[in-house]
Amino acid sequence: TALLVNIFEHKQEARNPFFRVVEITSEDVDPAKWGKNFPLQYDQYKKTVDQVRTRFGGSEAMPRTPTDADPRGIVSQSRLEEDPRLKIMWAGYAFSKDFREERGHAYMLDDQTFTERQKIAKQPGACIQCHGSVYNVYLEQGGGDLQKGFQKVNSMPYAEARKLVEHPIACLDCHDPETMALRVTRPGFINGMKVLKESQGISNYDVNTQATHQEMRSFVCGQCHVEYYFKGPDKQLTYPWHKGLKVENILAYYEEVGFTDWTHAETSAPVLKAQHPEFETWNQGIHARSGVSCADCHMPYMRVGAQKISDHHVRSPLLNINNACQTCHKFPEEEMLARAVSIQEKTFNMRDKAMNALVDLINDIKTARVEGVNDDQLSGALVFQKRAQFFLDFVEAENSMGFHAPQESVRILGESINFSRQGSRVLRGADVTTSPLTLSNIVPTPAASKWVVAGGATEKVDTP
Amino acid sequence: TALLVNIFEHKQEARNPFFRVVEITSEDVDPAKWGKNFPLQYDQYKKTVDQVRTRFGGSEAMPRTPTDADPRGIVSQSRLEEDPRLKIMWAGYAFSKDFREERGHAYMLDDQTFTERQKIAKQPGACIQCHGSVYNVYLEQGGGDLQKGFQKVNSMPYAEARKLVEHPIACLDCHDPETMALRVTRPGFINGMKVLKESQGISNYDVNTQATHQEMRSFVCGQCHVEYYFKGPDKQLTYPWHKGLKVENILAYYEEVGFTDWTHAETSAPVLKAQHPEFETWNQGIHARSGVSCADCHMPYMRVGAQKISDHHVRSPLLNINNACQTCHKFPEEEMLARAVSIQEKTFNMRDKAMNALVDLINDIKTARVEGVNDDQLSGALVFQKRAQFFLDFVEAENSMGFHAPQESVRILGESINFSRQGSRVLRGADVTTSPLTLSNIVPTPAASKWVVAGGATEKVDTP
Amino acid sequence: MRLGHLQFSTRAAVIGGVLLGLSAGLLAGVGGFTFIYAKGFSYMTNDPMSCANCHVMQGHLDAWRKGSHHAVATCNDCHTPHDFVGKWLTKSLNGYHHSLAFTTGKFHEPIQITARNESVTEQTCRHCHADIVNQIDFHASGTGRDMSCIRCHAGVGHME
């Protein structure tokens, strides 16, 4: 006799009505104006300028001397200096020149505008979807048609697109100004969910009308915290979810469409870069499976006087364990912290091994090119490099250091090690056929219920 | 307030839960007699003869023709037939001849007595600690001194020890006959916990007086479901916990004392075999950390009439999800099953990769021996084989297919892959120094609270 | 037995009413103003609604309504001992402590049950369910989290 409880149901019912001090229209981008009606949320929102470090997250404020080209007086710590092997991994790509720990939402527009990466390669307007308040810009540029405006801005040069945008993420990017309901405003995500659902046999999925309320509490974040690529010469921003959300699905898609990001400077391998697949990774974890959303941890409810609000100071939950974790987990704060860090340390340790294995492979390829090697072996090794790197990067670029899906993250790193080392072995004379290049067919175990969120299929598993 | 708490505790003691139909003394080994007082527990205890398979656990009843040498009419499925790579992994060791899926407690004595492994190698009396009701036997043989009797029986030949034992595990192996309180009766575990606690700075730990009640609900199982070896020529049964419970700690201990199990028949590497490290693995998982004991899942409470009792039908919890999981997890039965199987499938997939990597290494060593290789490379590769195999076996021999500690199990397999492939790389000419032979220093993150059970240290972690 | 207990609760409430003045008097010495200001008198009744007089208790009231026990146990059935002295002593201690916390606003969020009150609650489980837990509980100390009932039956009082 199972007691079936819907843990999605938060105690939302007893929410406070609010006073409209000013009338907000769909034209109002400026959060300060929204803040007149919702001063508590606005106050917290402004706090995303804070910089505090955790063991693997948060960020550290590093002072720098502002220049005309880059007026920022403070940036966050350089990840390349923390681990120089990243420069070998990304040799020949803009990331090997400037890559920093990400910080609060307040900085998103500036950090994109002034990153050194802008100088090294010409970036497209597509970049801006995730770094500024672009919803109204897309509508204007598309003459009322969101997708049209999106396509148009995507193919602009970055500098041109940048001029159209004034604010980092603003209230209207997540909220309907009339009803304050959550909404998805990013065409990249709307299209991404459509192809993902199609792969599960659901056609014409429309996230804004078909998602549940609890799903929306993650989907507003999944708008940006995802892996992406720029498709074709007109740089259309695309989420590679056509076969599913697992790393194997995504790699298989890229290999099918023949996409690679750049040519590795030291080995000439055509390779891929992964970026912040938080949404995809979270989707493989037990929290997603239990219906726990991004907002539950990163925007937990907080009490302000007699009111309960969603904490709009979006940040590391490890800086806010009582609100972020203890509503669900009845363990002391320091114990919850130790649990998270323990997961992260195991991931970090494997990441280290995977990084060494990849550097070994890159060195082996370089040596082999000098010393001579047959074409079969070389081309096999280059494919292994691409895969090893993409798998490693999928965890490296994910920002929770494995927390969002502990077993899955370490599994991916284990595969990465296997790819790197097989590449070396093949180069050193092992028969390629003993190291088959087929990807594992890891099918996500379908959730047997409504608990699953975005990624799951719907069939039942066999009883034992 | 201390006063009040005291009052409650007193009221608490005034309980008299059962009717003594017969008087049970410390001499009474036969469970049937205990069953007169506790018919409900006894009825369930007898059910451990049942054989039902789950996806990765339980067991399947395979009929066979009884012979004089082996009168068993039913055994469980052969694991060697399910995965013939095991024979390569264990080449030259008795396990490569007969290794079956383990089944219920009722069979423990027969399965040990009649396994083919008995015929291949002379087994010592030490084996019997975990396969029969030996507590009284030890006391008798030791003239009242448990440890002395244990040592004596350990060094007997198996056949001789076998004659002293009548029953598989019986009530008195876990219960004090007077009070019915749980007790630890196995010297192997008593000694193992002592050295483990010593490594944590606690001396003279006595499990029977110092463990909490909830710890005892796991310790009674940890008596047998652990990694072990036979120390020295007189085959003293020893649990290798002198440096801790993690796989790295155990391997480091074996390397320090210079212990190996056998010489691999195909490569001549001195290698190790791991056996059923359920207790060690559980200890690294989130359930142990949350104070969830073996008995909570494998002997959950069940309702019989107006009473609830501990289900003495010890078996796979996946055959009993309702009682075993759903009191704590409010998700549907099929969802709980899918969660467990999803964890197991990821582990199984990595186990497969790790097995292939090890077989590749074994083949590479064989080839290298034929084709010639320098000593440094060869000896490096042999160490890699030992480590790769022990790590793989640590998960392979653990019976939950990763469930007891999902991230940890996959981490260990990732390390195993890395060892195997590094061995191949070294053999094929890579500089050994680029693949250092030092083990990861994975320190378990200490639990910050009383929730932790056996393995944890006591210091606090830093706040972020 | 169940019925008996419920009767006991009602009777206790009546006697409680008589003793209300006495208790309030006792508390006036320690924290009178705070107590009254923060509706501390709520502690003296058996009505769950009155606990929710403090908005910080609202969530617990809502969660109690969803819990399996809303029809069989009110707040005090679980949060005060089932003996006369213990019951009123606990009410007084908690009333004082919570009123003070409420007034100053200084308390951990989410609110966590204190070790003492957890022990009180654990005893009430055993009080009502003595028969069914007879066999399994005779070795348990019943204090702390060690063999606690709510380790497995967490949602009984308050469903998430």
Ligand SMILES: [Ca+2]
């Ligand atoms: Ca950060």
Ligand SMILES: [Ca+2]
């Ligand atoms: Ca089994």
